[in-house]
Amino acid sequence: MTPDQYCQDKTAKSGSSFYYSFLFLPPDKRHAITALYAFCREVDDVVDECTDDNVARTTLNWWRGQVAEIYRGKPQHPVALALVPVVKKFNLAQEHLLEIIDGMEMDLDHTRYPDFKSLQLYCYRVASVVGLLSAEIFGYSDRQTLKYAHDLGIAFQLTNIVRDVGEDARRNRIYLPQEELAQFGVSEADILNAKETDGFQRLMAFQVERAQRYYRQALEQLPAADRKSQRTGLIMAAIYRATLDEVVASGCHVLKERVSLGTGYKLWLAFKAWLKN
Numbered sequence: 001m002t003p004d005q006y007c008q009d010k011t012a013k014s015g016s017s018f019y020y021s022f023l024f025l026p027p028d029k030r031h032a033i034t035a036l037y038a039f040c041r042e043v044d045d046v047v048d049e050c051t052d053d054n055v056a057r058t059t060l061n062w063w064r065g066q067v068a069e070i071y072r073g074k075p076q077h078p079v080a081l082a083l084v085p086v087v088k089k090f091n092l093a094q095e096h097l098l099e100i101i102d103g104m105e106m107d108l109d110h111t112r113y114p115d116f117k118s119l120q121l122y123c124y125r126v127a128s129v130v131g132l133l134s135a136e137i138f139g140y141s142d143r144q145t146l147k148y149a150h151d152l153g154i155a156f157q158l159t160n161i162v163r164d165v166g167e168d169a170r171r172n173r174i175y176l177p178q179e180e181l182a183q184f185g186v187s188e189a190d191i192l193n194a195k196e197t198d199g200f201q202r203l204m205a206f207q208v209e210r211a212q213r214y215y216r217q218a219l220e221q222l223p224a225a226d227r228k229s230q231r232t233g234l235i236m237a238a239i240y241r242a243t244l245d246e247v248v249a250s251g252c253h254v255l256k257e258r259v260s261l262g263t264g265y266k267l268w269l270a271f272k273a274w275l276k277n
Contacts, residue, residue, distance in 0.1 A: 003082035004031055007038035010079070020263075020270045021235035025138075032090055032137045033232070035082040040100060040130060042079050047107045060105050067097045090137045099129045111172055112188075115179040120154070122175075128153035131233070138230050142223040145230060151221065152233060155214035159244045162207050166194060166255040176207065194255040204252040208244060215241055231274060238273035239266055 001009075011019055011034050018037055022030050043063050050056035069075035070083050071094050086092065103125025113119040131153030135145055161168075161175045168175060169191050181187070184206065185199040215237060222230060239261065246259045261269075 001078070003078040004035070006078035007031075007035045007082045010038040010041055018236055020239065020266045021232045024235065024270065024274050025232055028089070029137055029139075029232075031082075032086040033134060035079065035086050036092075036130070036133055036137065038079045039083060039097070042077070043101050043104045044126075047104050053108050056108055057105065060101055063101055064098060067094060067101070070094075070097070086137075092133050092136055096129050096133050099125050103129070107173070112174055113177050116177050119175060119177055123154045123157040124150075127157035131156075134233060135230065138232055140223075140226045140229055142226055144221055144223050145226045148218050148222040148226075148230070149233065151214050151218035152237060155211055155218055156236070156240050158207065158211035158214060159240045162204065162211060162252075163243060163247055163254060163259055165191065165204075167258055169194070169255070176203065180206065191255070196253065196255055200255070201252060204254065208248055208252070211244055212241075234276075235270045235273040238269045242269055 011022070022033055022037075025033065043060065046056050046059045046063070050059065066075045066077050066080040070080050070087055073084055075081055075084065083092075083097075087094075087097075103122060106122050106125065110118075110122070113122065128150045131149035132146055135149040140146070165174075165176065172192070174181075174188060174191050176191070178188075180203060181191070184203040186197065186203050189195070190197060190200060219234075219237070222234075227234070242265075243259060243261055246261065247254060250257065250259055
């Protein structure tokens with residue numbers, strides 16, 4: 001199996017909404033973004049699948065070494081090998097790949113976030129940085145596009161947090177800021193025990209509105225000249241916003257349910273967004 005095939009399999013098996021947006025790219029950009037996404041999945045899996053935090057930290061440090069080797073041209077892992085030509089062709093910054101690893105490591109250090117400012121740093125590392133790297137691959141002519149990519153990444157991660165409240169709680173992780181839990185009269189015990197209160201519903205409405213605000217802010221910042229080159233990101237946005245809408249339509253019962261869109265619907269949304277942009 002070639003490094004590119006490994007990345008393709010890793011991405012396809014993830015079931016991510018991102019996969020459907022990649023299908024519309026020309027081959028060189030599709031291979032590049034698939035390699036980047038496979039990298040994100042590999043380092044994310046380290047944290048999610050390792051039951052021993054020390055082993056996870058050691059593995060993440062090994063990945064930091066692989067990132068250094070990517071830029072020397074001599075890594076070992078198939079994903080890292082696939083990234084060697086990508087970082088050169090699209091001028092991807094080494095520090096951004098390292099920041100993604102730092103973001104994943106935050107899951108080992110923090111299972112709670114006191115306020116939105118601290119959560120923002122996490123969202124920046126695990127999502128906005130990926131958005132900035134993706135913008136480089138897709139191409140842009142106006143640096144304002146990087147502000148769009150940054151905010152769209154935040155919107156995606158906030159959508160994930162809203163969708164996965166119950167799933168995260170079962171791993172003893174609460175990404176909803178503690179300050180905001182207190183604001184709406186929701187206790188940690190409510191979240192961990194899947195107790196849906198009126199306060200929880202108000203809390204979720206607050207989280208949804210913030211995510212939607214980031215989508216609006218991101219899209220307003222995308223220059224018209226770069227809409228075509230950034231169509232893949234706009235497809236991702238269409239699918240993720242539809243996921244957020246579905247969470248709301250289902251009553252925000254995220255403590256016990258996890259909303260997901262069907263494959264056919266995702267493909268339809270992707271095709272629709274492609275034609276629109």
